[in-house]
Amino acid sequence: MAKPRKRYAVCGLSNRAIATFIRPILGATAGAAGAEDGVLGYGAGADDFSEVAELVAIVDVDQPRVGAFLSTLPDSAGSVPAYVPDDVQQMIIDCRPDVLIVATPDYAHADYIRAGLEHGLEVISEKPMTATAAQAEAVRQTVAETGGRVRVTHNLRYTPRHRRMKELIMDGAIGRVLQVGLSYHVDVRHGASYFVRWNRRRARSGGLQVHKSCHHLDLVNWLIDDLPDRVSAVGALAFYGPRGAHRPHDRDGAPVTGGALADHDPYYRQDGPGGVLPAPGGEQRSGSDVPYTVQYRVEEPMTIYDDAIDIEDHYSALIGYRSGAALLYSIDFSSPWEGYELTVTGTHGRLVTRYARDLDGNPMPGNDRIDLQPLFADPEQITVQTGGSGHDGADPAMRADLFGEPSAESGRLGLAATLDQAAYAVAAGEAIWRSAETGRTVMVDDLLA
Ligand SMILES: NC(=O)c1ccc[n+]([C@@H]2O[C@H](COP(=O)([O-])OP(=O)(O)OC[C@H]3O[C@@H](n4cnc5c(N)ncnc54)[C@H](O)[C@@H]3O)[C@@H](O)[C@H]2O)c1
Numbered sequence: 001m002a003k004p005r006k007r008y009a010v011c012g013l014s015n016r017a018i019a020t021f022i023r024p025i026l027g028a029t030a031g032a033a034g035a036e037d038g039v040l041g042y043g044a045g046a047d048d049f050s051e052v053a054e055l056v057a058i059v060d061v062d063q064p065r066v067g068a069f070l071s072t073l074p075d076s077a078g079s080v081p082a083y084v085p086d087d088v089q090q091m092i093i094d095c096r097p098d099v100l101i102v103a104t105p106d107y108a109h110a111d112y113i114r115a116g117l118e119h120g121l122e123v124i125s126e127k128p129m130t131a132t133a134a135q136a137e138a139v140r141q142t143v144a145e146t147g148g149r150v151r152v153t154h155n156l157r158y159t160p161r162h163r164r165m166k167e168l169i170m171d172g173a174i175g176r177v178l179q180v181g182l183s184y185h186v187d188v189r190h191g192a193s194y195f196v197r198w199n200r201r202r203a204r205s206g207g208l209q210v211h212k213s214c215h216h217l218d219l220v221n222w223l224i225d226d227l228p229d230r231v232s233a234v235g236a237l238a239f240y241g242p243r244g245a246h247r248p249h250d251r252d253g254a255p256v257t258g259g260a261l262a263d264h265d266p267y268y269r270q271d272g273p274g275g276v277l278p279a280p281g282g283e284q285r286s287g288s289d290v291p292y293t294v295q296y297r298v299e300e301p302m303t304i305y306d307d308a309i310d311i312e313d314h315y316s317a318l319i320g321y322r323s324g325a326a327l328l329y330s331i332d333f334s335s336p337w338e339g340y341e342l343t344v345t346g347t348h349g350r351l352v353t354r355y356a357r358d359l360d361g362n363p364m365p366g367n368d369r370i371d372l373q374p375l376f377a378d379p380e381q382i383t384v385q386t387g388g389s390g391h392d393g394a395d396p397a398m399r400a401d402l403f404g405e406p407s408a409e410s411g412r413l414g415l416a417a418t419l420d421q422a423a424y425a426v427a428a429g430e431a432i433w434r435s436a437e438t439g440r441t442v443m444v445d446d447l448l449a
Pocket of ligand 1 (some may be wrong): 009012013014015016017033059060061062065085103104105106108126127128153155197292294297424
């Protein structure tokens, strides 16, 4: 007899949820409303888990958005019940999910994760697990009380390049890790887009240090099998916000506003009509073809220069690890290309890699290699697979683990983030903005205490 399909409820009908979870659960081609890969990188799902997984409910503050999405689905899927956040307990009673997928804006993850755990459900949460270290600690306590399980989608680990680096480090190719350098750049289109989305408010996203950098902090924590201990950082808002460096002004020195921004501002001109930014004064775009009606309202248009922006757009940090290793990390959200340079230095050698793509998301040459530089032997160039769909092939590999049995490789490399690893990725991110704000070194464990 065929095994019954696992029952999944999704909290937050986000672009990420549609592309990464809902389409694969329903079958790859289901629904016209799939957010695609591309500049915002939601990670399109081309694989099909409909034989082992079933969508039983959607919870979202935006019922018209859910209705518009369901109307794009074929018959049976289109009748999936929709609930508002206050009715999440009722949803669990009515729909009997086995697994809760949490893919709302980051600030709301903790409450859904804890509700799922308290009802004995498995939980899969989008990264970051939570928007604050205090919320992460509350989740850890709920896990301790309920004995439940939370899996957090730290997908960056799964790209072939990072799996190979982890293998090399585990095999001792560079000895004991002493230093890591990670210099990350988010391009002018992708970077600007954060400043016209919910991410631009610390209360919603924890700042980009948590929302975005949790990927990078987790990657390093996992690669070197260590946890961050202390953080010293500087950072500020320079490209976006009311005093943005490129903000156009008229002859009298007043900022250009409204539709005129589209003609006079380099970010809007670069992005162009139909790009990722909403036209100044216009409606917020969705990566999928279902509009937002609650989170973004036509009456409250956003621009990248709004006073409401309260996060930083570039920062640098020195992060000390429990073993004594150090990470020198920097990121900016206004770069002419997107990608990073990563160097891991150990007692016996060094690993160097680089990934870059242009403004249209096309990979640039040189992405397919890792350089292994042993201290006392010839250097070696290691070729890695690159260019797969869904974040360079990471999302399909992660989904195979999430919806099926974890692969042998996954077990060997520890590909799935543990609860503690997910919590420290959040806490280290929070430590970055807190250190930049206070000018002091922040002890990561103090934030989780
Ligand atoms: N792993 C990755 O590579 C990756 C990529 C993109 C986004 N993400 C994560 O996915 C999540 C969603 O991000 P997105 O940009 O796709 O979101 P989005 O802005 O596209 O959608 C958010 C959805 O949540 C709904 N919502 C808002 N508040 C809610 C609440 N309290 N309860 C229920 N629903 C609520 C909104 O109405 C909307 O439908 C975030 O946690 C983000 O960090 C991860």
